[in-house]
Amino acid sequence: MLSLRPEEDRKLRDLLTRLNEESKSKIVLLIDKSGQLISRSESPAFSSDDVTFASLTAGNIAASEALSKLLGDKSLSHMFTETEEEGIYMILIAGKYILVSIFDKRLSNLGIVRVKIKKYYREIEEILKAVEERVEEESSIPTEIDVEDIDLDTLFE
Amino acid sequence: MPFINFATKEINCKIVYYGPGLSGKTTNIKWIYDHIKPENRGEMITLATETERTLFFDFVPIEVSNVRGFKVRFHLYTTPGQIIYQASRKLILKGVDGIVFVADSQEERHDANLDTLDDMIENLKDYEIDIEEIPLVFQYNKRDLPNILPVEKLRADLNRWDRPDFEAIATKGVGVLETFKEITKQVLKKLKK
Numbered sequence: 001m002l003s004l005r006p007e008e009d010r011k012l013r014d015l016l017t018r019l020n021e022e023s024k025s026k027i028v029l030l031i032d033k034s035g036q037l038i039s040r041s042e043s044p045a046f047s048s049d050d051v052t053f054a055s056l057t058a059g060n061i062a063a064s065e066a067l068s069k070l071l072g073d074k075s076l077s078h079m080f081t082e083t084e085e086e087g088i089y090m091i092l093i094a095g096k097y098i099l100v101s102i103f104d105k106r107l108s109n110l111g112i113v114r115v116k117i118k119k120y121y122r123e124i125e126e127i128l129k130a131v132e133e134r135v136e137e138e139s140s141i142p143t144e145i146d147v148e149d150i151d152l153d154t155l156f157e
Numbered sequence: 158m159p160f161i162n163f164a165t166k167e168i169n170c171k172i173v174y175y176g177p178g179l180s181g182k183t184t185n186i187k188w189i190y191d192h193i194k195p196e197n198r199g200e201m202i203t204l205a206t207e208t209e210r211t212l213f214f215d216f217v218p219i220e221v222s223n224v225r226g227f228k229v230r231f232h233l234y235t236t237p238g239q240i241i242y243q244a245s246r247k248l249i250l251k252g253v254d255g256i257v258f259v260a261d262s263q264e265e266r267h268d269a270n271l272d273t274l275d276d277m278i279e280n281l282k283d284y285e286i287d288i289e290e291i292p293l294v295f296q297y298n299k300r301d302l303p304n305i306l307p308v309e310k311l312r313a314d315l316n317r318w319d320r321p322d323f324e325a326i327a328t329k330g331v332g333v334l335e336t337f338k339e340i341t342k343q344v345l346k347k348l349k350k
């Protein structure tokens with residue numbers, strides 16, 4: 001299990017928001033390889049569904065990694081995809097997380113994005129490592145979550 | 158692997174529908190998507206071939222709020238059942254918190270059920286997930302068709318771990334919700350441990 005405490009969430013969010021501003025991206029997302037969205041920059045301009053975006057990004061990375069393995073076990077470290085107007089740059093962190101920048105090609109470019117990511121990469125990696133170490137020490141989820149309260153019947157019409 | 162964010166008060170869990178080709182995995186999550194209140198669901202993604210066979214995965218995010226302000230998100234995925242997509246199937250299982258095995262009840266598809274179950278066991282092993290430990294539900298689908306095996310036979314051959322199982326006619330929604338509720342219940346229970 002992975003969890004984020006409020007102070008960890010804030011640290012990550014601050015870093016991603018700064019990275020987003022400096023790299024002139026539309027949004028910066030931090031995703032885990034199974035497709036969970038872990039954090040994102042504060043970017044009100046980004047209107048797409050970030051949860052869905054996270055799941056597709058993880059699928060994309062997983063497929064590309066499998067491809068590179070097939071070509072001789074070279075490990076994948078980053079990927080770039082572009083549409084007519086946007087660039088999507090993805091880089092792996094600690095082999096487990098994916099940092100994604102989506103940028104408007106008229107406002108930024110791959111070079112700037114990569115330089116700015118380089119600047120923050122270590123810091124993000126260190127926070128994630130500290131989070132993992134804390135999670136490792138905790139045994140179960142705290143009592144503040146009562147799963148008995150969850151009523152699935154209200155979901156359906 | 159569940160992900161909990163204490164700042165935004167969100168819990169995220171991944172549920173995968175696994176099973177042989179054409180057993181009705183996509184039909185299950187499509188039915189759930191169609192019957193859930195719009196405010197509780199995100200966008201459905203299907204990565205399918207032109208003939209509507211799943212090529213990589215389907216995805217539906219579902220959101221439940223509970224009284225203490227925690228939000229639980231279930232991410233439902235289906236795997237591609239066709240044999241040729243073995244590699245993709247494995248990728249989808251990464252980080253899974255609960256599995257629904259959708260079997261095809263038709264006699265002529267039983268070998269495919271067994272092969273797919275073997276393939277799932279292998280993949281879980283590779284991820285070091287213990288099948289004895291992971292939340293798991295069986296669904297015997299297509300109970301409306303003529304040439305089907307008795308549930309006892311399906312249960313004996315597939316449900317070797319004595320997990321909850323359900324008969325279903327996914328196209329009519331029969332058994333779909335029951336299956337979904339059972340797997341979410343198990344996943345949430347496991348969180349507590």
Ligand SMILES: Nc1nc2c(ncn2[C@@H]2O[C@H](COP(=O)(O)OP(=O)(O)OP(=O)(O)O)[C@@H](O)[C@H]2O)c(=O)[nH]1
Nearest residue numbers: 178179180181182183184211237238299326327328
């Ligand atoms: N008669 C009957 N048909 C069903 C039932 N459930 C699904 N089907 C049909 O079976 C076909 C395959 O269903 P899908 O849900 O696409 O199967 P799938 O498991 O996602 O298949 P793949 O994506 O190839 O792995 C479709 O034509 C469905 O309408 C059922 O309970 N009864």
Ligand SMILES: [Mg+2]
Nearest residue numbers: 182183210211
């Ligand atoms: Mg399908």
